[in-house]
Structures are given as C-alpha cells and as structure tokens.
Amino acid sequence: RPVRALAFDSSSRFLVVGGDDGMLGVYSSAGDWALVHRIPVDFGIENVKWSPSGRHLAVGNTNELKVVDTIFWATVEEVRKAYAPPSSVNSNGLNDSMSDEVSFTRRKNYQSLTFSQDGRLLSFTDQRNGATRVVSTLTWDVVLDLGSDKDHEAL
Numbered sequence: 475r476p477v478r479a480l481a482f483d484s485s486s487r488f489l490v491v492g493g494d495d496g497m498l499g500v501y502s503s504a505g506d507w508a509l510v511h512r513i514p515v516d517f518g519i520e521n522v523k524w525s526p527s528g529r530h531l532a533v534g535n536t537n538e539l540k541v542v543d544t545i546f547w548a549t550v551e552e553v554r555k556a557y558a559p560p561s562s563v564n565s566n567g568l569n570d571s572m573s574d575e576v577s578f579t580r581r582k583n584y585q586s587l588t589f590s591q592d593g594r595l596l597s598f599t600d601q602r603n604g605a606t607r608v609v610s611t612l613t614w615d616v617v618l619d620l621g622s623d624k625d626h627e628a629l
Contacts, residue, residue, distance in 0.1 A: 492519025
C-alpha cells in the first residue's frame, strides 16, 4: 500500500503512517519498530497531525476528518459513543451532546488542519468555501466558526 502521510509524535516514540487503503498504522520505536496499532478510518489518508501532548491524532484528506484518541486508539466519535450514558444516546446510536463533534467528522472537503501548541484546540478549513472552524479537544464543541471570512472580527 502506498504511504501518503506520516508523522512522528513529539517524543519520537510512535510513527504513524496512512495511505489510500484507509488504514492507519502505528509503529513503536521500542524494539524493532513493531506495528502496535491498526486503526481503520474509512477513507484514504492524506494528512496526519499529532497534538503536542500526543493525546490526539488528526487524520484527514480533502473529503474527511477524524480524530483518534491515543489512549483508546479509536476515533473520538467511537470513544464518546462507547462511554455515553444510555439515556444520552439517541435513536441513531449517537450521544446527543456530541452533535458538533459528529458534524465536524462528517463534513466534506477539508483542506488543512492543525492543533494549537497546548493541544486544546484543533482548527481546520473547508476547501469548498474556505470556512475555518476551531474545536475544543476537551469537549469537541465548535468554539469558533469563521465562515469564509479571513478578516472576521474575532481574529
């Protein structure tokens, strides 16, 4: 499988690689660079970014974006769904409190993504219209939606 994206975490302990097959491979520098995790993301991978703390890994291409929680080695959406109290899960099997998180993982046409230096924010742009959104990695709520206006007064 051709590798399209790769990145070391800040400690150089892990190397993550991804490609067109939609499988994220995580290799550990301990020992002989063994493959320690395989995470399916359901789309071809073109971009990967570690959060500064190493807690999250943003994975994307121009059509999709998902965030992996590196404690559980699963997408944030999967982790939130698995640990949601039963009363907060709606008929679609999703936690009602994660509507913003679900919408950002299913939006289309992402052009770029980056974490803040402290890892508490993830920012990404929509290739179709240039809209920029900032999401809190603590709550996965959208904390800023600039639309397509780079001169937005919030900046």
